[in-house]
Amino acid sequence: MSSSKFVRKVKSLVKVTGYAGLISGGILYYRNDEKFFRNILMPLSRVAMSPERSHKFGIFLCKWNLIPKNDYVDLPILSTTLCGIKLNNIIGLAAGYDRDGEAIKSLHKLGFGFIELGTVMPDEQYEENVKNSTLQLVEDEAILSSYNNNNNSSKGHSFLVPMMRLLRRRQDYKEIIGFNIGKNKNSNYVNDISLNVKVFSPVANYLVINIDSVSLFENSSDDLKDKENLRSVLIEVNRARQLFDDEKQRPIFLKLSPDLTNNELKDIVDVTKEKNCNVHGFIISSSTLDDNFNLQSKYHDIQNGRLSGKPVREKSTRMIEEVYKLTNGKVPIIGVGGIMSGSDAYEKILAGASALQIYTGFILYGPPVINKIKRELSELLINDGYKNVSEAVGKNVKIQQKRFNWIPFFR
Numbered sequence: 165m166s167s168s169k170f171v172r173k174v175k176s177l178v179k180v181t182g183y184a185g186l187i188s189g190g191i192l193y194y195r196n197d198e199k200f201f202r203n204i205l206m207p208l209s210r211v212a213m214s215p216e217r218s219h220k221f222g223i224f225l226c227k228w229n230l231i232p233k234n235d236y237v238d239l240p241i242l243s244t245t246l247c248g249i250k251l252n253n254i255i256g257l258a259a260g261y262d263r264d265g266e267a268i269k270s271l272h273k274l275g276f277g278f279i280e281l282g283t284v285m286p287d288e289q290y291e292e293n294v295k296n297s298t299l300q301l302v303e304d305e306a307i308l309s310s311y312n313n314n315n316n317s318s319k320g321h322s323f324l325v326p327m328m329r330l331l332r333r334r335q336d337y338k339e340i341i342g343f344n345i346g347k348n349k350n351s352n353y354v355n356d357i358s359l360n361v362k363v364f365s366p367v368a369n370y371l372v373i374n375i376d377s378v379s380l381f382e383n384s385s386d387d388l389k390d391k392e393n394l395r396s397v398l399i400e401v402n403r404a405r406q407l408f409d410d411e412k413q414r415p416i417f418l419k420l421s422p423d424l425t426n427n428e429l430k431d432i433v434d435v436t437k438e439k440n441c442n443v444h445g446f447i448i449s450s451s452t453l454d455d456n457f458n459l460q461s462k463y464h465d466i467q468n469g470r471l472s473g474k475p476v477r478e479k480s481t482r483m484i485e486e487v488y489k490l491t492n493g494k495v496p497i498i499g500v501g502g503i504m505s506g507s508d509a510y511e512k513i514l515a516g517a518s519a520l521q522i523y524t525g526f527i528l529y530g531p532p533v534i535n536k537i538k539r540e541l542s543e544l545l546i547n548d549g550y551k552n553v554s555e556a557v558g559k560n561v562k563i564q565q566k567r568f569n570w571i572p573f574f575r
Contacts, residue, residue, distance in 0.1 A: 189204070189205070192204075192205075193205065193232055194232055194233050195232065195233060196232035196233055196234055196235075196531055196532050196535070197532065198532035198533075198535075198536060201529060201530035201531070201532050201533075202529050202530070202532070205530065206528065206529060206530050207302075209221075210300060210302070214298075215298040215299065215300050215307075215527075216297070216298060219261075219298075219527075222261075223261075223262065223266055223267050225270075226262075226266075226267030226270035226271055226274075227266050227267050227270070229269070229270050229273075231270045231273060231274060231531065232274070232531050232532075234273060234274055234275050234531070234535070236275055236535040236538070236539075238252050238253040238275075238277075238538065239538075239542050240552070241542050241545055241546065241550070241551065241552055241553060242254055242255070242277075242538060242541065242542060242545075242553050243552070243553075244518060244519065244552070244553055244554050246445070246496050246498075246518055246519050247370065247415035247444045247445055247496055248415070249278075249340055249369050249370065249415070251277045251278060251340060251519060252277050253275075253276075253277035253538055254277055254518070254519040254520055254553055255275070255276060255277050255509070255519075255520055255521075255522065255534060255537055255538055255541075256276055256277055256278040256279065256280060256340075256342075256498070256519060256520065256521045256522075257271055257276045257278075257279050257280060257521060257522065257523070257526065258280055258500050258521035258522065258523040259280040259281065259282045259283060259342075259344035259372065259419075260282075260283075260523060261523060261526065261527075262279065262281055263281060263282055263283065263284070263317065263318060263319075264281070264284070264318065264319045264323060264324055265281045265324055265327060265328065265331075265341075268281075268331065268337075268339070268341060269337070269339075272339045274531045274534055275531070275534040275535050275538065276534060277340065277519070278339075278340035278341070278342060278369070278519075279339070279340070279341055279342070280341075280342040280343070280344055280372065280521065281324075281341065281342070281343050281344065282318075282343055282344030282345065282346065282372070283316075283318065283344045283345070283346040283374070284318055284320075284321075284324055284343055284344065284345055284346065284360065284364070285318040285320060285345075285346050285347060285348045285356065285360075286320060286321050286347075286348060286351070286356055286359050286360065286363075287318075287320045287321070287348045287351075288318065288319055288320035288322065288323070289316065289317060289318050289320065289348050289349065290317050297309060297310035298310070299461075299469075300527065300528060301459060301460075301461035301473070302461070302528065303459075303460040303461045304457075304459045304460055304461050304473065304474060304475060305473050305474035305502070305504055305524065305525075305528060306459070306461070306471055306472060306473030306474055306475050306476075306524060307471070307472050307473055307523075307524045307527060307528075308469040308470070308471050309451070309469060309470045309472070310469060310470075316349075318346075318348075321363055325363060325364075325367075328341075328364070328367040329366075329367060331367075332366075332367045340369045341367075341368060341369055342368060342369055342370045342371065342372060342417075343360070343364045343368045343370075343371050343372065344372040344374065344419065345357055345360035345361070345364065345371055345372065345373060346360075346374065347386070353386050353388075353393075353397060354396055354397055354400050357373060357397055357400070357401060358400045358401060358403075358404045361401055361404040361405060361414075361416075362404050362407065364414075365404075365405070365408050365412050365413070365414050366408075366412055368414050369414065369415075370414055370415045370416070370417060370444075370445075371414050371415070371416050371417070372416075372417045372418075372419050372447060373388070373397065373401070373416065373417070373418055373419065374388075374418075374419045374421075374450065375388045375389065375394070375418055375419065375420050375421065375424070375432060376388070376389075376421050376450070388432075389424065389428050389431075389432070391431050391432075391434075391435050394432060394435050394441075395435055395438065395441055398416075398435065398436070398440070398441040398442075398443065399440050399441060401416055402416075402440050402441070402442065403440075415444035415445060416442075416443045416444055416445075417443065417444065417445045417446060417447050417498065418432070418436070418443050418445075418446050418447070419446070419447040419448075419449075419450055420432070420446060420447070420448050420449050420450070420483065420487070421449060421450050421452070422448075422449040422450070422451075422452045422454070422476055422479040422480050422483055422501065423452055423453055423454055424483075426486070429483070429486060429487065429490070430490060433487065433490045433491060436495075443495075444495070444496070445495055445496040445497060445498065445518075446487055446495065446496075446497050446498070447497075447498040447500060447521070448480055448483050448484045448487060448497055448498070448499060448500070448501070448517075449476065449479070449480040449483050449484075449500065449501050450472075450500075451470040451471055451472040451476065452470065452471050452472075452475075452476050452479065453469075453470060453471075454471070454479075455469075455471075457471065457475045459475065472501070472502075472523060472524045473501075473502050473504075473524035473525075473528075474502040474504060474524075475502065476501040476502050477501055477502025477503070477508060477511075478502075479501070480499065480500065480501030480502065480512075481499070481501070481511055481512055481515050482515075484497055484499050484512055484515045484516045484517050485515040485516055485560075485561050487516070488515065488516025488558050488561050488563075489516075489561060489563055489564070492563055493516065493557075493558050493561070493563055496518045496519070497516050497517045497518060498517060498518070498519045498520065498521055499512035499513070499515070499516075499517030499519070499520050499521070500520065500521035500522070500523065502524070503520055503521075503522045503525060503537065504524075504525045504529075504533070504537075505536070505537060505540055506536070506537050506538075506539065506540020506541035506542075506543065506544055507540065507544065508537075509537050509540075509541045510541055510544045510545070510556075513541075513553060513556050513557055514556060514557075514558070514559050514560035514561075515558070515560060515561060516557060516558040516561050517557065518554065518557050522534070522537065525537070541553075
C-alpha cells in the first residue's frame with residue numbers, strides 16, 4: 165500500500181471516529197447521562213473554556229432550551245410547603261448562577277424545585293476585570309471566586325422587571341422563583357433593599373437579604389452584622405411588605421455567612437424576633453472567606469477568594485443546627501453548602517433544613533447531579549421510614565426545653 169493511500173485511510177478513520185464520537189456524545193447529552201457528564205463532558209469543558217466562559221455557555225444553552233431531556237418524576241416524599249410556598253421537590257438552585265433570570269424555564273425543566281435569581285440591584289452594574297476571577301477546584305469539589313466578583317453584576321430593574329412581568333402575567337408562569345436582593349455601589353442600603361421589595365413582590369415567591377461577615381463595606385451602615393443596621397433594614401423591609409395585599413406580601417429570608425461568630429449569629433436571630441423586624445426564614449450558608457482549609461488544589465491566582473462547595477459543607481451544617489436551636493425549630497431554614505450527594509442533603513435535613521439549594525455541584529457535575537441528589541435522598545428517607553421529608557427535619561437536633569424559672573423548686 166502506498167503512503168498516500170495509507171494517509172487517506174487514516175484520515176477517513178479519524179473522520180468516521182470523530183463523527184461517531186459526536187453522535188454518541190450528543191445522544192448521551194440528550195439522555196442526561198450522569199457518567200457522561202461527570203467523566204467526559206464536564207472535564208472537557210474545563211479544558212476547553214475558562215469558568216467564566218463555561219458559565220456563559222451554560223446560560224446560553226438554557227436560554228435557548230438546548231438542554232438535556234429530563235424524564236425523572238419527582239416523588240411525593242420530597243414535596244413540602246415552605247412559608248406557604250408549595251414545592252414539588254426541595255432541591256433549589258442557589259443565587260449566583262442565573263443572576264438576571266435569562267434561563268428560568270430551562271433550569272426548572274432540569275429538575276429544580278425552585279430557582280433563586282440575583283443578586284439583583286436597582287441599576288445596571290458590571291464589575292471590571294472579571295476575567296479569570298473564578299477557579300474550579302475539582303480535587304476539592306469547590307469553587308473559588310474573587311471577592312470583587314461575588315454577585316456584583318446585575319442588569320438592573322430595567323431588564324429584569326419587564327421580563328418578569330411578561331413571564332408571570334402574559335405567560336402565566338407558576339414555577340417558584342426567589343430574588344436575592346442587594347444594593348448598587350455608592351447607594352443607600354435601606355433605600356435599595358426597600359425598593360427591591362416593592363418592585364419584585366408582585367412577581368417573586370420569596371425575597372432574600374444577604375448578611376455578610378466581611379468588614380469590606382463601602383459604608384459602616386452596610387454592615388448588617390451590626391444590630392442597629394439590621395434593625396433599620398428589616399423595619400423598612402416590613403414596612404414595604406405592608407404596602408401589598410396579603411397574597412403579595414412575600415416571605416423574607418436572611419442568607420447568612422458561615423464566617424459569622426456565635427455572638428453575631430445570636431444577635432442576628434435576636435433582632436429577627438423583635439416587633440417589626442420579623443423574617444420568615446434563613447438560608448444557611450453563603451460562601452466563606454476562611455482560608456483555613458487543607459485544600460489539594462493550587463489556587464494562587466486569586467486573592468481574597470470566596471470558597472464554596474465541599475469544604476464549606478460541615479461548617480454550614482453546624483450553623484443550620486445552631487440556628488435551628490436558637491429558633492426552637494420554628495423558623496424554616498434553606499440549607500446550602502457542599503451538597504454533592506443525597507447523603508450530603510440528608511445531613512442538612514436532619515440538622516434542621518426544610519429545603520436545600522445547590523450551586524457548586526451543579527457547576528462541577530452538570531444537570532444530572534440534580535436527579536442524583538433527589539434519587540439518593542428519597543432512598544435514604546424511605547429506608548429510615550419517613551413518608552415525607554418534612555418528618556425528618558431537625559431529627560438529629562436536641563432542642564433544650566425552657567424551664568419554669570419563675571417557680572423556685574423547678575430551678
